[in-house]
Amino acid sequence: MAHPGFFQRQASARRNTSLLVCLFLTAVALITLAVCLVGYFVTRSESSALAFHHWLLSRHGLWTAGAVVALIVAGSLIRWIDLAGGGARVANMVGARAIDPDTRDNDERKLRNIVEEMAIASGVPVPELYVMDNETGINAFVAGYTSGEAVLVVTHGAITQLSRDELQGVVGHEFSHIFNGDMRLNVRLIALLAGILMIGQIGTFLLRASFFSSHRSLRSSRDSRGQAAIGVIGIALLVIGYLGVFFGRLIQAAVSRQREMLADASSVQFTRNPEGIAGALFKIGLKGGYLDTTSHASDMNHMCFGESARMKFTALLASHPPIEERINRIQPGMLVRLRSRLRDTEPRANLRAATVSARPGMAAGFSGISDDIYSPVSRKRTSPLVSSASTPPAGTKLSERVGTVNSEGEDFAVRLLARLPATFRGLLYTRAGAVQLCYALLISELSREQQRERMELIPSHPILGGEPGLLEKLVPALKSIGEGVRFPALELAMPALRKLDPEEREGLMSNVQKLVAADHRVSLFELALTSFLSRHLGPDASRAMPVKYRSYRPVMPALQRLLSLLARAGTSSSGDAEQLYTEAMAGFNDTRKGEQPVLEKVTMRQLREALTALNGLSPLLKPAIIDACGHCITHDGRIDVREYELMRLVADQMDCPMPPLTA
Template structure:
């Protein structure tokens, strides 16, 4: 069984969302019936001996059921609204603080460097980083509704106790959750569980109220009412927490397989099984529980390892046992890690992980994740993982779509070279709001003469952050010339955390200013289109909105495909006949033989292209690979990828929410 690709995992995440809603509604139905049963027993004398199913349809029954559904819905809705702020709201909920981009703390800088390398190598904006300063356990999670506004939260224990390779394994695991659409599911799961918990909270309140009033009034005529309130409160308390028990079961069922997939992806991204295995081993030794937040159990399914202590661990755990995860990464890995610990720390407590240790070299986990990892570890899995890492070479992806949502050796090398070439002053400026804004302006005027640059910048209204700042531009423009135009998008990805700190009005003003600079010469280059589209997609009013699936076949989007592939065919060909032939090849997989292929369009306006990409983003995830591959076929037609072709390809991938590693220009 091959490792499922980006598009298959995206489709699976959408199916999981539907499954989650179904399971939640089922839990609500059972809880409602249970509360109605309590109401039936309490009002039995008033209901003239009606059977339960008849009582359900009476005024009492309907009112009770409706009240329960409204309370659960209200609990979920309130938490849903509370978490509308996305990843940053979740980070603040658990008491994490943002990591300053130019932090002087060596451990925090190590984390930032790893995250930036991985973001650039995979073609996604750099997530905002947070640290839980008081947490000594080893854990991490990502949160948000889309990759545009993802945040990564890491405990202090993780950044101080893990080596660079181990921390890289954890970061790669979390990047997999960003790619796969797991973050959105995780945040929704917190909200749904909050609704189920509402009934138990009301029961607890009634119990405390009856106990308090009983002490205040003693023996009075209200005694029976207090007793009834206490009984109802106890029943609701029990029912509520039975609901939570089943909610945790749902949480575990949805989460376990995704954790194994993320472990597998981490090995693929880093090509170093020992990194993530070592991190898991240290969690087994030292623990990963979140002890300083009351939301530890809410976050359990989101974290790298178990974040909350609970009974019935084998049933309710959101992650497979650590020993299973380690040996699924590579058979015998756990025995080697134990042996290494025994050699370096004689007499150490070898393992405090979950469950009994398996026989050395044998994995108790024989499910999908073990199969998923087989192509990564290969037949030589029992040899030294360091040797296997050195022997592994990345085979070039046969299709462009195979590269989406991945990190390969070439893209990793590109990221390392890019970051090493950035002057320190330039890089530090991208961490500030003003510097990130000026970068957007600098990329549009860097090829102009000095006089033209000054003239263009006069179009921008004065503003302390969003206006032209010549002193910052003087530091950015020379560096852009030195680095070259092929790395403009990676620089933008590096600046995204700072740009996301702009408030909505400032974001709108930035996009307007960029459009003014683009329109100044009455023509729009491919890069200018790509830049304005990138900023609108990641900073616009709908940047955090998840695009729903609108089309499950290519037929409704054929006009959009014709426009996109006409533009790409003309960009990838040197003559009109070549463009016609290339266009026919690219469209062959989408057109019905009876309809034939329309001729290549002579002109595609920027507005038409943007509308076409918006339509194509509404395709089902399983249909998008064909579009990406057709575009890739056009730009590699002549055996090389020019800068303008890369920028066009990057525009297509970005607007279709398909993170693509940098191409070799």
């Protein structure tokens, strides 16, 4: 079954945002009309009765409608501001605990290794990991506004009850949400639902207030009538609040269901093991995935791997398709095999059994899969070791690899992690070690004397200052492993770097710039490093780039600069560069205005400005640019390190996660 590509899914996520806004406005209009109807019956009198549509346009009606809209908007705005902290704020909201990257817990290490493998294989920074310690159900979700600041939250039940393959299937599902832009939509949906539910919360408050007042000292009959009126209004608003809950769940279902099916399919594509995610879903059917220790379970329902809240009218309002349907969509007949396998170990169990009827750990018996912490299942990885200068298979466009996990990238990730010395890897999990890595990447090729001179440029600081002891451990490892480790090491260090406060982030980027400027020239890797840090640690790191351009015409100067640089980087003579540039620009040149000539020189500042402009294109226009760049770097049948780093720079700055092209 063919699945839509990364760029189509990104465009779909943006369309879903528009759908979400339309559904929200519809719900606001209907809730406002319902409240106005209550206000109409409360304020009308026999002497001055107006028809409802006339009352709606009267002073009372307009004030009532305005107050309702203001309350809903205020409720959504308050939650929107509260969630401005991105994924980490959502994780804290549900009481999740950040997992120490250097954790000694075997289950947490298993999760960390799975996530690191998939992050390196897909070309995205490693998400920060959280666990909900008190949740025994099996569930997970990702949150954040961009892939660079995403967090992955799992329940304790998920990491303790799932085998490695099943947990990998869940992680692949959640990575699909990162690639597809679903996270941003999900966080916004939480904020919009908060406003819709505001009226019901006010009704509950008024109802409690009226009952509280009625139990106080005796009052006049006039006061009693006022209390009764408040109670009636409270009951009416509470009923309308349940209408808001209904609309909120309906919106969740409308936006979420199809995306969950797509994420299931993507997980199979990433892991090449349908039994992994199917087994995880099967265990959810047996044990449940409800979040019982947080009051936000209902708010989070659309974000989670499985249903997180119990509700009535499940067939209509569930944010996820039924478990049986999801398993059968993954692979026909899979559900029958899982049931049969379970009957062999637990004869009385079945998929529809309640959680209480399933003993802890009973489903682990049918996995038949090793729970090894580090080693992935070998039967899925049969491709040979990728050479140090490899190209995509013939006929494969680079744009088709964006936002995916392929076998070569996964093999590369597994081998790379296995080659990293334990001390080196452990340092990447600390703030001090991650900072020193940034410095080590810039000085590792210099002589010891030059390294010492460069580090003297860094001012002393408890975290950001140079640490000779740490550099002595990092630099030799970088040299022995080779240049291919540079970007993966940065990805592994990102959770620690994100723990720096804004001032420390600014100081780190300032120190990196000092090291880059020390020799009065900027290499492609130095540009890639500084751009990567700016993109993922800068003030706008959590803000998604809005679509500014829906055609190539406004960005032609940017295209000219980018492809001129790539054509010259991919050839050794000016004649070949002109020919390659002409081929790469063929799909973009406007024949009515003539061809754009190849540029003799492109400064690093011009390149950075060009990439910023190109990131403002509609997602559906980006594949052609990725493919044109790919044509430049693969035309000679090989990709060297310089070309890969330039390609990685382009992809990262255009928010296109690029799997490793070399190993």
